[in-house]
Amino acid sequence: MVYDGIVLGLTVGLLRGGFRYGLTRFGSLRIRGGLWFPLLLLLQFVVFELNDRSSAFASFSGIFFAAVYVAGLYILWLNRRTPGFLFILGGVFLNFLVMAVNGGKMPVSLEAAKVLDPYYVHILQTGAVVTKHFLMDSATRLPFLGDIIPLSRPYPRTQVISVGDIVMNVGIFLYLQHILVPDRKRIRAQEMEAGQS
Amino acid sequence: MPNWKTAIAKLHLSHLYVLAICLTGLGLFTMYNRGAFIHYTTPTWVWVYALSGAAVVLTVFTFQLPPQGNGLSLDSSVYLACIFVFGPAFSLTVLLVSSAMIFLIERKTIWWKHLINFAIYSVIIASASFTYAALGGVRGPLLDGHLSAYAGGMAVYFILNTMLIAFYYYVFYNENLYETLKGMLKDTIIAYLSTLVLALVLVILLYHNHIFGLALFLCLSVLLSYAFKRMFAMYRDIEERANRDLRTGLFNHSYFELTLEEEMRKSRSTGSSLSLAMIDIDDFKKYNDHFGHLKGDGLIVFLAELLKKECGSEEMVVSRYGGEEFTLLMPSYDTDQAKRFLDRLRKTLNNSHFEGAEIFPQGCLSFSSGIAGYRTDIHDKSELVDQADQALYYAKKQGKNMVHVYGHQSLLEQDIDFSQDVRDIEQQLNLFMYKDMETFKHSKRVFRYAVDISEVLSLDSLSKRQFTLGALIHDIGKLEIPWGILNKKEKLTPEEWEMVKWHVTWGKQMALMGDKFKDLAPYIELHHERYDGKGYPHGFKGEEIPRLCRMLTIIDSFDAMTTERPYQPTKSVEEAIVELRACAGSQFDPELTELFISYIESRQPRTTEAAV
Helix, strand or coil: CCHHHHHHHHHHHHHHHHHHHHHHHHHHHCCCCCCHHHHHHHHHHHHHHHHHHHHHHHHHHHHHHHHHHHHHHHHHHHHCCCCHHHHHHHHCCCCCCCCCCCCEEEEEEEHHHCCHHHHHHHHHHHHCCCEEEEEECCCCHHHHCCEEECCCCCCCEEEEHHHHHHHHHHHHHHHHHHCCCCCCHHHHHHHHHHHHH | HHHHHHHHHHHHHHHHHHHHHHHHHHHHHHHHHCCHHHHCCHHHHHHHHHHHHHHHHHHHCCCECCCEEECCCCCCCHHHHHHHCCHHHHHHHHHHHHHHHHHHHHHHCCHHHHHHHHHHHHHHHHHHHHHHHHCCCCCCCCHHHHHHHHHHHHHHHHHHHHHHHHHHHHHHHHHCCHHHHHHHHHHHHHHHHHHHHHHHHHHHHHHHHHHHHHHHHHHHHHHHHHHHHHHHHHHHHHHHHHHHHCCCCCCCCHHHHHHHHHHHHHHHHHHCCCCEEEEEEEHHHHHHHCCCCHHHHHHHHHHHHHHHHCCCCCEEEECCCCCCCCEECCCCCCCCHHHHHHHHHHHHHHCCCCCHHHCCCCCCEEEEEEEEEEECCCCCCCHHHHHHHHHHHHHHCEEEEEEEEEHHHHHHHHHHHHHHHHHHHHHHHCHHHHHHHHHHHHHHHHHHHHHHHHHHHHHHHHHHHHHHHHHHHHHHHHHCCCCHHHHCCCCCCHHHHHHHCCCCHHHHHHHCCCCCHHHHHHHHHHHHCCCCCCCCCCCCCCCHHHHHHHHHHHHHHHHHHCCCCCECCCCCCCHHHHHHHHCCCCECHHHHHHHHHHHHHHHHHHHHHHHH
């Protein structure tokens, strides 16, 4: 789901701001602690792998997940002055919240999952394979923050997302707009200053 | 003191209003919603997200409508569609979620404004739902049998929305309730009506195509909002260009005139004070002559920048009135505050460095300023401008680099100024001693009549000054008429008569030469006009001739009739009065004639007594 916001943001941003401007701006892109994101992602995969292999590790994987998320949230917080990042922070936090209160996993609603491949639904139902997701039931806490929003035709991709995902993607979209679209007011102010001096 | 009281009353009123709205809103919310969202299933939550997301997006895309810039967002169509399709409880949940989101997004807005907004919407949604249900509307698809219910719901929504918001502005910004309502309706009604119709369209889309229908609707309305936004930005841009002076970036003369009218109207209705200051750079011509126009323009821009910087934080309208003259329109400033402000500004200018400032007689940049305060008996904006101009002229006369408030010179000073002016004019009249003694004496007599008459008419000091000095100077143009014609004993030939008539025009031109007696020109030029329009030089008629000029005509003629001349019959005062009455309505203003006659008659016994 992260890609949707990026793709949409890039397309609209480049169309609005023009390719030349967008590409130069893209080259000079700076995010505080930006290098940590791929590292955190990598860490998550490692944890997944270890989770599968050793049961001893699985016992404290929950804490580990929380630590990774908190680190991610902290880096986002560092960037909070950049437009869009508060949205990303809010979205990630909502996802983190619902996973935290449900044992580190994302609840998926059965109604929404109907749009997905039946095979995947089957896996969710039986809980045969360990994944980041689980099927929600009446015991699930904060179900309205879980993966309950089905995306399917006419939307080009079929998936189930949470409201946190949407908020996060709005943030990504806004951030890309900020990067790729020249700010008219700022430009005008600069022009006026240049004209006066 | 009374201002204090009204301020407290306003404060209480606004608090009461906020309290009442919030309590009603929250009460209705609880009554209709009852926390229904606790039991929502996940698909219902998806709907809540979708609809509140739509409402938030549309709120963010609020656009403004020309000319006043009233904001309008299409979020109302979402709420209305919610009411029609899902009912009040669900609509209020959508409102709650979207309000929470907007609260988080627009953190700059103070929290209680969010609360008021939420409460107002709660009231509107609850009332519209109630009306809709009462008129037989059922939640669900759009049914053509229920049109009256839809119409009723929308009408209540619209009316309540307009009323509550107008009252909000009335309470908080002290605006005229009726004017606000009128303004809102005039500008937004068509756009608002389309919101209502869009709500019905959204009902169809929601019911048949669910989220996809909503997405389509959202696309359409966002694009529309965007287009409107662009249009408004363009409108503002062009408006800005039309209202600004190109060189300085200040407002221009025509914008100033417009705002002056507007502000005077506002002051009249609210009773708040309003001051107008006119600023003129001292010895600008000297600077221009010395350094050339390019540098002179630089000086104008320099002062304009200073004005922008110093007045930017205040609610003032700074405009370039023309040339090196600027105006400051200062709402809610009385003349004393305005004088303090301008004196500070003047000192700031004195202390700023500018290339070539040493050539000024003061040794620094300076301006003179005249301030006029608005009073309710000023009806025409040009009167206020005139007063500020007079005060500016006075400030210049006192040696420049100073601020003067109109009418603030002491009585003694006024008297001294006046006698100075009288002496100046008499100096010029002295030439008549050689040329035409009669005109000299006549001018002085008319002057004395005018002094008396201005008491009778109880003129204000400015009019009195103009009227009496005008009377003294009115025949100055006769200086141009050759000695031979002025003193000719025989009847004048038609050509000579034409020449005599020219004295009014020559006199006017003489007065216009200097700044000092410019305002006396109408008395010189128009004292031979007749009430019936058969006079000269223009043939003006009735009210076209200023009132005091009509009075001067009467005095002038009366004096001519009653003056003794050798070898000519002189009319007695009684005969002259008969003659005046005979010509009242044709040559003279009848009303003023009676006034003058009663003055003469009241004077008559006194002089006879004195003679005895």
